[in-house]
Amino acid sequence: MNRLPTIDDVSRHAGVSTATVSRCLNAPDQVRPETRARVEAAVAKLGYTPHFGGRALAANRTNTVGVVIPTMASAMFALGLQALQEELSANNVTLLVATSHYDPDQELKQIRTLLGRGVDAMALIGEARPDDAYQLLQDRQIPYILLWSYRANSAHAIVGFDNRAAARQMADRVLAFGHRNIAMLAGVTTWNDRAVGRIEGVRDALAAVDIDLAAPYLIEAPYSVDASFEAAKALLALTPRPTAIICGNDVQAAGALHAVRDGGLAVPDDVSVVGFDDIELARAVEPPLTTVQVPHRRMGRVAAKQLLNMINSNEPGDRMNFETSIVERRSLSSPPNRH
């Protein structure tokens, strides 16, 4: 059994004390260049890496932040997460990713796990979750921020965008094209404030022109192509048939596209379809989706900076609201009777 080199081995090798070796690693400028060189040589020769456990124990800090996302199998989180990770990595902190499958119990369990691993800070998606989760975080006095959502008077540090406003903007655009018979294929709203916000936004816009958004023209489905296909089918079977379907995200829109075509209709000539998020999929389908563009990467980067700042300065986190915009492609046009 080839024991890993310890700080002790390094110190002997370099002819200094362990304290000096430690300083070379954590505060290099506090040690004379020559000594440092000797130490660094020893480190290199032995292939020494500080033991994570020892370090965590002594410093009570892990250089780790945890994030719990609903699922890895979704490009919308992947993009922002990637950026978050890169920024953290550039500051020598590791990102621990766990998934909850949109289930608050699972999420709580994952938070516990992450906490148990001594993360220095934590990020969660959205704001809607049972109070236990927030309680836990506050008991542990661990800094955390919420992502992908924004509410001006949220009680928490939150870096995201206003899903409601963005959805309203999109619905306004659909109205501007002349649609009056509008359906919404939304995400499942239980413990998902983004999905809720997007519905409310659409409802706001429609209400302004005295249109009511409700079942059966409002339907919820999981964020998968297949489930959305089925849900969109149901929407298209209604009388009168909607001339536009506003979807909770791009994956749902892809499913809806499929459903429209499957019914022998054309997008956008017979039915318009719009998405949300602007993931790569939005450009891959035919016709490419008119959708809400979200600055995923910028959000991720800013979130990372904020996290780092909270860890290092103990300051409370900010609330930060990102602007979204609508990217027009070809899946939205005027309704058939106005052609």
Added chain:
Amino acid sequence: MNRLPTIDDVSRHAGVSTATVSRCLNAPDQVRPETRARVEAAVAKLGYTPHFGGRALAANRTNTVGVVIPTMASAMFALGLQALQEELSANNVTLLVATSHYDPDQELKQIRTLLGRGVDAMALIGEARPDDAYQLLQDRQIPYILLWSYRANSAHAIVGFDNRAAARQMADRVLAFGHRNIAMLAGVTTWNDRAVGRIEGVRDALAAVDIDLAAPYLIEAPYSVDASFEAAKALLALTPRPTAIICGNDVQAAGALHAVRDGGLAVPDDVSVVGFDDIELARAVEPPLTTVQVPHRRMGRVAAKQLLNMINSNEPGDRMNFETSIVERRSLSSPPNRH
């Protein structure tokens, strides 16, 4: 400052020694039920969670496995990873995910980071990488497996599928439809044995009927819709124009689909397009892709089991080859002249 409860607090609370508390957590059956109940009550009341660092230090084990993938922004890894994670999680081990952006230097750096965090085992994607990486792993005596690839005489534990054989099978299918003018839009092959294998497989099949696969009918592009769009454009500009484009994965196929349409042609009537991986995207595009179905989830689960076994038993890992199959959808048909 609200100090976290330690094992000591629990032991005092329960009126037992720290050793007993520890046993309750790690070997519950070695302690009398009544004592255990007292301890568990104390744990619950105090909200105690073992300190990760202390545990790692004392046990020299972290219940952690690390994996380095090229990128999170790809559904093909997400699927398998999700399954891997679930299986590990069910066994109380946490998965640490890092990304390399298809860059071996980055990968090596990430391996170092993971190693520094004391992962008990490690998984890497594919087999092609500089020797330093393997060296490092072996020096550290840490079990590792390779994923998403398979080679019978690989020197490493490897759980995946034979990319070459799968690609050959696909190319054979394309040939069986009567295509003789076949192009390939491949992934970038540098340090990517999956991309290489897929090219070789296609080449094998074509060579068997005396067709040579080479530039300009073979072209490499990054795994993105946009880059693949451009590359496919180039392919379609060739004379004679290929009647079928075999793509390195589904994302590339989506780009190719786009390019064909953009040139005023139809899939599959004018040009057939086939993909690889069978991610959700394959069913979302129009026409849905004929592609290679890979058992991502099963692979992930098996990989996790293997990893756990290597950790617990110190046995060397197996080599495990998964079967792939072709799922026929609508993007492949006979070439135009045979209609």
Added chain:
DNA sequence: TTGTACGCGTTATCAG
């Protein structure tokens, strides 16, 4: 600028 020495929270050995 460098060294000494203690403590961080846990597990494991060994004795009872």
Added chain:
DNA sequence: CTGATAACGCGTACAA
């Protein structure tokens, strides 16, 4: 079945 106690590897007062 339980308890006392010695590691585990590192950071950091404090002293020199």
